[in-house]
Amino acid sequence: MEEELQLLTREARSALESVADGEGLESLRVSYLGRKGRITALIRSVGALPAEDRPRMGQAANRLKKELELEFEKAEGRLREAAERRKTSREAVDVTLPGLALSRGRRHPITATLEEVIDIFSGLGFALESGPEIETEYYNFDALNMPADHPARDMQDTLYLEDGRVLRTHTSPVQIRTMEKTEPPLRMICAGKAFRADTADASHSPMFHQLEGLMVDRVVSLADLKGVLTVFARRLFGEETRLRFRPSFFPFTEPSAEVDISCVVCSGTGCSLCSRRGWLEILGAGMVDPEVFRAVGYDPEEWTGFAFGMGIERIAMLKHGIDDIRLFYDNDLRFLHQF
Ligand code: DAH
Numbered sequence: 463m464e465e466e467l468q469l470l471t472r473e474a475r476s477a478l479e480s481v482a483d484g485e486g487l488e489s490l491r492v493s494y495l496g497r498k499g500r501i502t503a504l505i506r507s508v509g510a511l512p513a514e515d516r517p518r519m520g521q522a523a524n525r526l527k528k529e530l531e532l533e534f535e536k537a538e539g540r541l542r543e544a545a546e547r548r549k550t551s552r553e554a555v556d557v558t559l560p561g562l563a564l565s566r567g568r569r570h571p572i573t574a575t576l577e578e579v580i581d582i583f584s585g586l587g588f589a590l591e592s593g594p595e596i597e598t599e600y601y602n603f604d605a606l607n608m609p610a611d612h613p614a615r616d617m618q619d620t621l622y623l624e625d626g627r628v629l630r631t632h633t634s635p636v637q638i639r640t641m642e643k644t645e646p647p648l649r650m651i652c653a654g655k656a657f658r659a660d661t662a663d664a665s666h667s668p669m670f671h672q673l674e675g676l677m678v679d680r681v682v683s684l685a686d687l688k689g690v691l692t693v694f695a696r697r698l699f700g701e702e703t704r705l706r707f708r709p710s711f712f713p714f715t716e717p718s719a720e721v722d723i724s725c726v727v728c729s730g731t732g733c734s735l736c737s738r739r740g741w742l743e744i745l746g747a748g749m750v751d752p753e754v755f756r757a758v759g760y761d762p763e764e765w766t767g768f769a770f771g772m773g774i775e776r777i778a779m780l781k782h783g784i785d786d787i788r789l790f791y792d793n794d795l796r797f798l799h800q801f
Pocket residue numbers: 631632633634674675712714715745746747748768769770771772
């Protein structure tokens with residue numbers, strides 16, 4: 463019996479050493495110390511020994527049982543610690559690793575340019591208005607002194623909807639909408655998309671952005687228009703910028719002008735950007751035509767005004783030296799990340 467005791471002890475110890483998890487440990491405990499376990503059976507068999515051997519063997523068996531119980535407790539502790547260590551190493555953070563840079567969004571160059579231009583005119587007292595991108599022919603053309611069948615309508619290649627409405631070809635209809643709901647005097651700007659049946663190339667896009675301006679008061683003159691546009695151009699392109707008015711034609715202004723700025727690259731001496739002219743066209747403008755005032759119920763004998771409209775893509779291209787309008791719409795991040 464003594465031998466059996468020793469054997470059991472050795473067996474149990476080596477089994478305990480190789481046990482890998484709580485479940486294995488529990489089944490070991492059952493097989494040695496459980497009610498039908500081998501140690502339990504051994505202790506029970508002490509009763510069958512000759513009376514003189516019983517006390518010694520009984521003590522030995524009980525000692526072994528106590529020892530094993532202790533070993534089991536230790537093994538349990540070891541397993542728990544190991545599990546704990548595995549968990550911490552899984553969750554460990556190496557604070558010396560370089561951080562992951564968050565890629566932040568940024569404003570599209572068209573949005574940024576629009577906001578800059580709006581800012582300048584807001585500072586000059588112009589209120590920001592808006593209007594629909596799908597317009598009626600009345601607002602897009604008729605009220606702006608471009609009646610049906612008038613050749614002036616052909617100036618803009620229009621995208622028509624089946625119900626006869628149009629994708630606005632310019633932001634000028636917002637002038638009409640604003641005057642209809644406002645008593646003069648007024649100063650307004652409006653910015654947004656315009657659409658034309660143009661094939662895309664380096665300088666054309668069927669969708670583009672415009673900024674429109676209108677000022678109405680009792681004695682507004684061409685000098686006021688020139689003053690406002692000069693302040694605008696200098697704020698946007700630099701204080702040395704010069705302005706040039708060239709006579710032109712728009713149905714809704716009389717007189718009308720195309721307005722140029724001195725070249726942003728050569729300042730007027732002539733370079734490839736300005737085709738050696740020294741000047742860059744940036745907008746159309748003029749004094750509001752009396753017909754437009756009549757269309758909105760303003761008395762043209764009492765009210766005078768100026769208006770202007772510019773392409774935002776063109777302004778952004780000049781500001782940043784961009785040579786192809788299509789770059790704005792390609793969503794190529796290599797381009798967009800430069801602004
Ligand atoms: N609407 C014109 C265009 O898209 C631009 C323009 C010219 C607007 C003269 C105006 C203006 O307000 O007075 O070509």
